[in-house]
Amino acid sequence: MGILDSLALGFETAFTPVNLLFCLIGVTLGTAVGVLPGIGPTATMALLLPITFGFDPATSLIMLAGIYYGAQYGGSTTAILINLPGESSAAVTAIDGHQMAKQGRAGKALATAALGSFFAGSVATLLVALLATPLSRLALDFGPAELASLILLGLIASITLASGSTLKALAMIVLGLLLGTVGQDIGSGTPRFTFGQRELFDGLDFVSLAVGLFGVAEILRNLEGSMVRSVVVKKVQDLWLTREDFRRIRMPVLRGTALGSALGVLPGAGHVLASFISYSTEKRAAKDPQEFGRGAIQGVAGPESANNAAAQTSFIPLLTLGLPANAVMALLIGALLIQGIVPGPNVINEEPGLFWGLIVSFWIGNLFLVLLNLPLIGLWVKMLAIPYRWLFPAIIGFAAIGTFSINLNAFDVYAIAFFAVLGYGLIKLGCEPAPLLLGFVLGPLLEEYVRRALTISQGDATVFVTRPLSLTLLVLAVVAFVVAVLPTVRRKREVVFVEEDDGSRPPQPAQAGTGDGAARR
């Protein structure tokens, strides 16, 4: 099947009324949670997973994916209007975007962000479409040994770009892998770690884990402080860019698109990294670098293009290899598994409609987003006024109903509470929850491939290093690990992520506890 036939099939799938509708719902929801404080795309997708259970697989993925890249748009809206990025990758956009808003140029900043994102999203989608077939074909030669090594590489690489302590991230991955082993063993049927509970025979519920870890734990983190934010800009006007504006954003958009497309493929927070690198690139390339930080339009155009391109190309490892690059992609794997589809290089051949339909839907979704974000910007500004005390009880209620409705099983609801406490506790101790989710999703696959590889090789463990492809992947994993622990890289990484952490968290009022801690040090 040539690329044109494939795309035609994709358009056929994506342009059905149902899929168009759910693509629109997805990107609208995505924009909403990108705008709203205290709930991100990961939590939203986790909350909506149970609802997608009854959908057609293509519809389900189209909607969930829309939430992810829609949130990139919404995140930049809050970054520009109130200097609080709704999404971590929009932290850079806030630097110049908010300055522009203060100078009364909010409309221009929003238009730049939306148009840059649209261009970048379209190019990156084309890239995904072009690369998908050859990469999947390459991956089809993978045996169990290669697949096991590939998963190991993915897991290790995901900590290289993550924030925080490498050791803790590693421990979170291993804990995730272990939680993934709960349930009946595939080989022998022996129930493992079930404590005789029949409900645990099928393993811990993925939705409960995701909702508890990302939804409820995040609420608890937000309830530590007060969630009050003030909207500086109440009314947005003048959305048109002049010819001069277009001239100034042309190169930043192109460079941002290229950077983002390349970095998005990397596991971990590729899109965050892409927007930071794009910003520093533009600052260096600009004729008047001192304007950066004071409302430079290039400082909005570059990073916004970069993070949206990256959001799109981060689907490449998922679609071709079945390997999630980040927590959002892990959720999509979960969505596929719920539908009975095993993610991997076979999806492109076995489910071509789903595969190409999803890719085409990216482009449609991006188009929807431009329409949603420019003419309807006033609606989103109003939405910023929704108080958090309304938002989080709704999240709890939806989480409980949604999770219960999958299996009509109270146990799955209790599991949310367990993972919420576990997740919140671990976050408090400086551990990021994303690696745990990756480990949980990939654990059963890793175990199966390792066991299969060893059975084929008659128990010879050297199979992983004697097969050239597997060896290459393992060497890359070692390199990724060394890079992650190297002091110089660590320091640079901290610089990148410290800014992000400052920006993406709501302002916390000084509290007795923290003040005390500061005084002691």
Place this chain on the structure above:
Amino acid sequence: MKLQDARKDLLAGAVFTGFGLAFAVTASTYDIGTALRMGPGFFPLVLGAILVLLGISIAVKGFVAGEGGDLGTVPWRSLVLLIAAILFFGATVRDLGLVPALFVSVLLAALAGRGVRVVPAVVIAASLTALSVLIFVVALQLRLSLVGPWLGG
């Protein structure tokens, strides 16, 4: 290095070591098998051991070069109320039915907010229950009984 500065890392190390031990010890009661034919206990045993090692490393590193950092405040009241809300829903949705179970759960959750008084919380709970019924029962057609057997539904 003072003990307080390493508190976060020590606790994290302890949590991981505990989980690792629990998994490894339980796994060792299953069939371990051989490398050729791995039993159900092989993979978790190895991972459990690795997690114990990682846990100890985190604690030791915290002791030697702890980045310190305060635990910050824990919103205990919110934590208890939110968990109670979730557990209550799970325990009663079947017997009380969706509407009463959800109302109480959302009410408990709403009360977890800072400085939220009872009357606004009731308003929030009632509105959100109505909204949820609209979304889940009317629009998405989930087969959940609105009022359960305990209330004669």
